Amino acid sequence: MSLYISGKGAVYPEKNEPGTEFRCSKPDIKEFMHPKESRRLSRIIKNGILAGMKALKHAGIQKPEAIITGTGLGCLSDTVKFMNSLLKFNEENLNPAPFIYSTHNTVGGQLSILTGSKGYNSTFVHRGLSFESALKDAMLLFEDGDVSNVLVGGIDELTDEYVKITKRMGFHKDHYPGEGGAFFVIGKESENALARIADLKLFFKREKEEVLKAFNDFVDKNQIDTENSVLVSLSPYDSGLKWEKTVDPREKTGEFMTASALAMDEALNMIESGTESVVMWNSFLNMENSFMFLKNV
Amino acid sequence: MKRIYITSIGIVSSIGNNVEENVESLLLGKRGQGITEFVDSDLARAFPLCEVKLSNDELAKRAGVSKDFITRCSLLAAVAAKEAADGAKIKKDDGISTGLIVGTTVGGMDRSELFYREFSKDSSTGDLNDIKCHDCGDTAAKVAKLVNAEDFVTTISTACSSSANSFITGARLLRAGDVERMVVGGSDALTFFTANGFNSLRILDSDLCKPFDENRKGLNLGEAAAFAVLETEETIKKTGNKPICELKGYHNCAEAYHQTASSPEGDGAYCAMTGALKKAGLKNEDLSYINAHGTGTGNNDMSESIAIKRVFGENVPQTSSTKGLTGHTLGASGAVEAVFSALAIRDGFIPGSAGFEKSIPESGLMPVRELISNREIITVMSNSFGFGGNNTSLIFSR
Secondary structure, eight states: HHHHHHEEEEEEEESTTSSSEEEOOOOOTTTTSSSHHHTTTTHHHHHEEEEHHHHHHHOOOOOOOOEEEEOOOOOOOHHHHHHHHHHHHHTOOOSSSHHHSSSSTHHHHHHHHHHHHOOOEEEEEOOGGHHHHHHHHHHHHHTTTSSEEEEEEEEEEEHHHHHHHHHHTTOOOOSSSEEEEEEEESSSSOOOOOOEEEEEEEOOOOHHHHHHOOOHHHHHHTTTGGGGGGEEESSSSSOOSOOOOOOTTHHHHHHTTTTTHHHHHHHHHHHHTTEEEEEEEEOOOGGSSSEEEEOOO | OEEEEEEEEEEEEESSSSSHHHHHHHHHHEEEEEEESOOOOOHHHHSOOOSSSSOOHHHHHHHTOOTTOOHHHHHHHHHHHHHHHHHHTTTTTOOOOOEEEOOOOSSSSSHHHHHHHHHTTTOOOOOHHTTTSSSSSSHHHHHHHHTTTEEEEEOOOOTTTTTHHHHHHHHHHHHHHHHHHEEEEEOOOHHHHHHHHHHTTBBBSSSSOOTTTTTTBBBBBEEEEEEEEEEEHHHHHHOOOSSSSEEEEEEEOOOOSSSSSOTTTTTTHHHHHHHHHHHHHHGGGGSEEEEOOOSHHEEEEEEEEHHHHHHTTTTOOOETTTTHHHHHHHGGGHHHHHHHHHHHHHHHHHHOOTOOOOTTTTTOOOOOOOOOOOOOOOEEEEEEEGGEEEEEEEEEEO
């Protein structure tokens, strides 16, 4: 089945000073939610609402038939806030709000409440493949025959604690940590679509040789003319193939578990400005891999 | 459309360390509540908790896993997933592609708490081994390797419906032909974080919980892991496994009402139940038993029982909540109750709804109080509802 992307919405981080992580500026969502209602929402939730609603607006859809979200670490700032309060107040008289909003499916739940979408709603939390798992699930939902459009996205946020801990762990050696996310409307209609999702493969083996072989098999299977395609790479490996251009979006977004959602937004921007096809290769911290093939419609 | 069968199950809960121990407790109506041995928290000690009666070392020994399995979530999952995988004779390189989906709400939070107590005082301290498995994907990545299910691996977190949703995505992967066999389920360990979270919401009962009772005061928290092996007819031709039951229907929908509360009319529950019946191609009267979500909180039991009445009218099938026995095991509860539904079909019984005495006047729902045994159970519906208005119903059939 051919699936098309008909809308996109992204929230990119910025770099405030050289040598530091990439952070999103304070999200403004008053276009979508009254400030009284949104004042308790953390940045990831507001950014999720912003990206999701932008994507729907772009596609001209008010109420998606399903919402599928990917997030590597979920609502970190609410998790930290609740943890701090229960240590500080010794487990007594705690404010439940940060606990309520710390749940991983808060972004998907809030988008359903905001749009009135009462369809399928799921959230994937599988490290560097959280966004791709969500996208895969959206594709499976179409095959199960239940929907005509799905809002799918990936989002994460960083906190000071995350930056300190991952620094001690030696993560993010080659890239600065980042945050942000993007949502997309996927459907069966090719008319006015931004691009076609020609193929998506999630690959779980980690040995370098196996990964390289799987990537080359993916290129062969889809008969990709690499010299006339852009490679958007979030992988440490060189494919050994010749590309029109290779782009590493982490130079603009920093590195985080759902950076591939922003990478897909970048890929769509390139297709909008004339690129015929884009191959995406994601491998967060060299763990699991995903390969995606996007084509101009 | 390809038919999907459960060919093997595995479980570890507060009422048993394997499938047969759980069956025995269900038949005896044995409740798992007690005082915690493994969570260091004053609050947790003040409430009954349904704890798995094995230490982390004992869990590791039972699953035969190394020190890589650091979190209690991954250890519980290892024990239950291994029982399910062994029962289905899943072997490395046996020529059948196999995947794993784990549902969980807080993953490695038990160890993150240990880390954070130190780190919050001085950010250069805290054992990094305790925080490196914080993310929810850690359990699935390790268990997939343990049970040779590495052809598709992912993790779902939709609050208390997490592991029920792993059955839906698992079934879809099989139908699409991405893999031939799926291990699906979920795991959640008791943590300081969740115990305090539910207490801050004032929905913990300081006594034994009473699902669907007029005087219910809240839920008892529990921990568990449960998994099932899903195979298609074609896979069964290769494995020779005998199905326990069929996954006949499923439906998940958002209520779009409130972040934590269910609507008073139970719209989300109504949508999940009717959607699953439609997907299964079944009529209301085809159901032999409903294993309800039935947490024991004022809000859930009111809206769920009203939704059940709205779906079934005067002809409500036999209904019970097993959370009076196991406690609410959060992300694992959907899989725990899917395993109980399979057992009800396999062994022909309906577990009693422990703690129930008097119906909720607004719905009048009368759950099964005592065990019903020697009963032919053909079709079971299992409900799981979570924060964010996430509602899932699964239907299993003989």
